[in-house]
Amino acid sequence: MKSKTFDFSLYVITGENYHPGRKLEQVMEQALRGGADIVQLRAKDAPKREVLAQARMLRDLTARYQVPLIINDHLDIAQAVSADGVHLGQEDLPLAEARAILGPDRIIGISTHNIAQALEAQAGGADYIGVGPVFPTGTKPGRQAVTTSYVREAAERVTIPFVAIGGITLDNVDAVLEAGAKRVCAVSAIVGSAEPAETCRAFKHRLRAFAAMAMPDPASKRIRVNGREDWTNAGNVQELVRQYGLQGARIVVELDGVILSREAWADTQLAEGAQLELVHFVGGG
Numbered sequence: 001m002k003s004k005t006f007d008f009s010l011y012v013i014t015g016e017n018y019h020p021g022r023k024l025e026q027v028m029e030q031a032l033r034g035g036a037d038i039v040q041l042r043a044k045d046a047p048k049r050e051v052l053a054q055a056r057m058l059r060d061l062t063a064r065y066q067v068p069l070i071i072n073d074h075l076d077i078a079q080a081v082s083a084d085g086v087h088l089g090q091e092d093l094p095l096a097e098a099r100a101i102l103g104p105d106r107i108i109g110i111s112t113h114n115i116a117q118a119l120e121a122q123a124g125g126a127d128y129i130g131v132g133p134v135f136p137t138g139t140k141p142g143r144q145a146v147t148t149s150y151v152r153e154a155a156e157r158v159t160i161p162f163v164a165i166g167g168i169t170l171d172n173v174d175a176v177l178e179a180g181a182k183r184v185c186a187v188s189a190i191v192g193s194a195e196p197a198e199t200c201r202a203f204k205h206r207l208r209a210f211a212a213m214a215m216p217d218p219a220s221k222r223i224r225v226n227g228r229e230d231w232t233n234a235g236n237v238q239e240l241v242r243q244y245g246l247q248g249a250r251i252v253v254e255l256d257g258v259i260l261s262r263e264a265w266a267d268t269q270l271a272e273g274a275q276l277e278l279v280h281f282v283g284g285g
């Protein structure tokens with residue numbers, strides 16, 4: 001698959017340690033259902049043959065969702081499974097060598113921890129850079145956090161796509177977006193959550209809300225959903241439910257304090273200032 005024209009807002013990386021008892025395939029499919037725009041296989045401790053098997057599985061899965069697959073560290077595995085690209089850190093194979101091996105069509109992402117590394121990766125032809133770890137994280141223990149001040153600097157000076165990574169959760173993502181990130185990446189907050197699809201939807205919701213604030217659509221209205229401000233161009237409740245990726249889900253919708261029957265969604269217009277509760281029932285029973 002060739003995906004050089006890729007763009008993304010939510011980047012999800014695997015982290016098997018975070019979901020004991022749940023299969024990698026199930027967890028990543030949930031992330032894709034929830035709106036992951038790009039997936040990275042990162043398996044630091046697994047034997048290489050196991051990483052290869054996981055890469056093959058994720059190649060099939062991501063192809064079904066038409067989402068790019070990136071392999072962390074291993075160019076040979078990326079090539080073996082025809083992944084869309086690789087992600088390399090400052091101590092991995094240098095960008096120029098990787099580009100010479102992979103050619104111009106594959107995506108190469110480079111980790112950066114300061115603006116000098118970012119500008120070097122950009123000048124060297126990286127397709128995107130990672131900016132982090134923004135916050136301390138157990139996924140890369142002992143790494144010093146770069147804080148949101150590096151996110152802000154990257155937003156001002158980097159012209160290729162950059163993705164903020166490291167310790168990002170639903171509780172602190174707004175600070176990362178306020179600092180100017182348009183793309184965020186998470187491991188533990190997503191694959192370690194009880195409901196990865198729901199968590200991805202919630203991340204996408206924050207990403208969309210910030211994008212709408214930065215570039216308001218004249219047709220969009222300011223509303224509140226589950227206590228949080230959002231902007232939407234949905235004309236009616238049904239369209240809003242679809243934008244939240246909740247069509248077909250077991251939900252109850254309350255608009256301005258009144259519960260709406262499902263039959264009324266399409267006919268109920270959304271007005272500026274509308275307050276909604278979307279109550280999603282997960283699991284069986």
Ligand SMILES: Cc1ncc(COP(=O)(O)OP(=O)(O)O)c(N)n1
Nearest residue numbers: 072073087088089090111130165185
């Ligand atoms: C999107 C993204 N950003 C940063 C990293 C970290 O890469 P690296 O610094 O090489 O560290 P490891 O992940 O290999 O431990 C990443 N994988 N993805």
Ligand SMILES: Cc1ncsc1CCOP(=O)(O)O
Nearest residue numbers: 133137139166167186187188
């Ligand atoms: C791989 C990586 N590179 C920089 S921080 C990080 C870990 C991100 O994981 P988490 O989202 O769990 O903090």
Ligand SMILES: [Mg+2]
Nearest residue numbers: 073088089092
């Ligand atoms: Mg690496």
